[in-house]
Amino acid sequence: MSKKIIAPSLLAANFANLQHDIEMVNQSEADWFHLDIMDGVYVPNISFGMPVVKAIAKYAKKILDAHLMIVEPDRYIQTFADLGVNNLTVHYEACTHLHRTIQAIKDAGMKAGVALNPHTNIDLLEDTISDIDIVCIMSVNPGFGGQSFIENTYDKVKDLKSLIKAKKTKTLIEIDGGVTSKNAKKLVDAGADILVAGSFIFKSENPPQTIIELKNTIS
Ligand SMILES: O=C(CO)[C@H](O)[C@H](O)COP(=O)(O)O
Numbered sequence: 001m002s003k004k005i006i007a008p009s010l011l012a013a014n015f016a017n018l019q020h021d022i023e024m025v026n027q028s029e030a031d032w033f034h035l036d037i038m039d040g041v042y043v044p045n046i047s048f049g050m051p052v053v054k055a056i057a058k059y060a061k062k063i064l065d066a067h068l069m070i071v072e073p074d075r076y077i078q079t080f081a082d083l084g085v086n087n088l089t090v091h092y093e094a095c096t097h098l099h100r101t102i103q104a105i106k107d108a109g110m111k112a113g114v115a116l117n118p119h120t121n122i123d124l125l126e127d128t129i130s131d132i133d134i135v136c137i138m139s140v141n142p143g144f145g146g147q148s149f150i151e152n153t154y155d156k157v158k159d160l161k162s163l164i165k166a167k168k169t170k171t172l173i174e175i176d177g178g179v180t181s182k183n184a185k186k187l188v189d190a191g192a193d194i195l196v197a198g199s200f201i202f203k204s205e206n207p208p209q210t211i212i213e214l215k216n217t218i219s
Contacts, residue, residue, distance in 0.1 A: 004218050005194040006211055007032035007065050009176070010056065011047055011145045012198030018052075021202065022059045028208040029215055032063040034176070034196045035085075036145075039070035042094055043143035050079060057084040065134075065194075067115060067176065069142045070094065074101055081108035089113025089136050089174075092120055102131050113174070117142060118150050122159040130169045134194065135160055140177030145198040149178030154190045161191030181217045188218045 008030050013021040025033060035053060040046040047069075057064060065087040066080055073090040080088050088110045095101045098114065105112040113134035114125065118141055125135065137156050140147035157173055164171050174194035175187050184195055197214060204210040 002193065004188055004192075004215075005031040005172075006214055007034040007174070007194055007196045008201045008207070008211065009034040009036055009145065009196050009198030011036040012202035014202070015048075018055070019059055021207075022056060024207055025211075026059070026061045028211045030062065030201075030211050032065045032087075032194070033060045034198075035064060035066040036198075037066060037068050037070060038143060042071045042091065043069045045143045050083065053080070053083050053085070063087065065089070065113075065174075065196075067113070067136060067196075068094075069115075074104060077101075077104050077108050077110075081110055085110060087111040087113055087134060089115050089134060091115045091117070091142070092124065093117055099128055099131065102128065106131075115142070115176070116156075118152070122156055122163060125160075126163065126167075129163055129167050129171055132169075132171050134172045134174050136174040136176050136196075138177055139175050139179070142177075146203075147178055149180070149183055154186060157187060157190040157192055164191075181213055184214055184217045 038045045038047040064085045066085045067089045088105045102112045111133035115136035139153040172193040175192045176196040179195045179197040180200045201207045201210050
């Protein structure tokens with residue numbers, strides 16, 4: 001089985017002492033940092049913008065996996081590349097010319113990700129899957145951390161895995177929203193490669209230990 005990736009979402013971190021939480025993740029068994037960028041237009045919440053991403057990039061020592069929950073993501077691709085982001089995920093529903101956006105992300109030197117809302121069918125990626133490095137399946141409606149996991153996600157992961165196999169691509173499957181040690185194994189068994197977890201990690205008493213617990217659950 002290929003290595004599975006744990007990506008703590010800093011959305012649930014303590015922003016009053018963000019450097020502490022970044023260092024904690026640096027020293028933990030986590031693989032990536034997941035950054036949820038929300039604009040208050042595409043989703044009904046505003047998270048953080050460029051100055052915070054810049055500060056995170058200064059201290060973070062792992063892959064920066066940025067998830068743009070914003071309209072017109074093309075406008076900011078180069079900015080995120082310049083800030084040191086490694087993976088840039090845009091929403092399928094926010095892109096008018098998805099193929100062009102994917103190419104622009106790759107041209108800027110980043111891995112290209114596409115996120116799908118719970119109502120968006122996997123089949124819509126049939127013509128672009130070969131170009132996509134990461135598909136992020138939203139297992140909650142985007143906009144807020146701490147929501148309940150949508151059970152239909154398992155079927156979507158299986159459908160996506162079938163499409164990836166049929167097209168013979170190396171696309172990774174990422175799950176974002178409501179991930180805990182209760183659903184992690186079932187997600188990985190369905191085909192997930194990357195698990196994003198915010199509340200489950202940062203709201204726990206011992207986040208580094210919770211990350212280990214999550215890893216043990218899926219290994
Ligand atoms: O960004 C999100 C929704 O838009 C995610 O829910 C967030 O990244 C993960 O948080 P949690 O694990 O608390 O659901």
